[in-house]
Amino acid sequence: MSKYLLNKFLFTVDRDPELVERYREDPAGTVTWWEAERAGQILNCHSGEASTWLRFTDEERRALSQHDHVALFEMGAHPFLTLTLWIAMFERDATEPLGMQLDYARELAHVTLPYPDITT
Template identity: 75%
Template structure:
């Protein structure tokens, strides 16, 4: 499991409106494409710089592919990154602040201490 990779996915997809739409429409294919082509690219570096070892485990891949943000939170994804991406994906399907309230409702079962978000 790599909290770093989960957070990197959330961060990079959220910053690209085309990727947000792609992730909304076909999350499994987007996760697969991102893992194959983007996961090992270093952030803020030329494309020629990359690593070779990063990949999602099955639980991470399934949570991302099913838009399961409570599972992502439980796996240690940063709640701010999760919230901002899923606002971009789902806010249009809810009344004003409706998605944020849904997010809070679905994460209400988590009490302190929250899952560790350190990477």
């Protein structure tokens, strides 16, 4: 498992409006594409350098493909990264003010201290 790769996915998708929409509409396809095309790119590197060893585990791929922010948090994905991406994808569907954020928090209410380690 690579918390770095989970966080890198969340970070890079959240910063590209087209990827946000792609991930919202086709999460499994986006995860498969991103893993094949973008996972090896080095962040903030524009010289074409890449890595070939980073891959999601089946559990990570499943959680990303199902938009399962609870499982992602339990695996160590940073909650601020999932929250900002989930706001971009799902806030528009909320029927009440802060509805998406309250649902997000409610689904994580069972998690108690100490929280999963989110360091990478």
